[in-house]
Amino acid sequence: MKRARFTEEQIIGVLREHEAGAKAADLARKHGVSEATLYNWKAKYGGMDVSDAKRLRQLEDENAKLKKLLADQMLEASALRELLAKKW
Numbered sequence: 888m889k890r891a892r893f894t895e896e897q898i899i900g901v902l903r904e905h906e907a908g909a910k911a912a913d914l915a916r917k918h919g920v921s922e923a924t925l926y927n928w929k930a931k932y933g934g935m936d937v938s939d940a941k942r943l944r945q946l947e948d949e950n951a952k953l954k955k956l957l958a959d960q961m962l963e964a965s966a967l968r969e970l971l972a973k974k975w
Contacts, residue, residue: 895941899932901918901925901928
């Protein structure tokens with residue numbers, strides 16, 4: 888998985904600068920990201936505090952783990968069904 892260059896605190900700081908009136912093109916150049924990245928950040932983190940963003944990250948990580956567990960269980964159940972179908 889690709890490692891993020893910016894932490895949630897940094898992203899929210901950049902978004903606060905944008906809300907304060909800085910232009911997106913200037914912010915993008917200053918921080919070394921594209922304008923599209925700024926708008927993606929705004930869609931994801933707009934209106935959040937740092938604690939909200941950290942909680943969002945934790946929930947996303949937990950959700951990914953649960954999805955992986957579910958996929959493993961479904962694969963296991965499918966393999967068992969195939970095995971039982973062949974024996975009978």
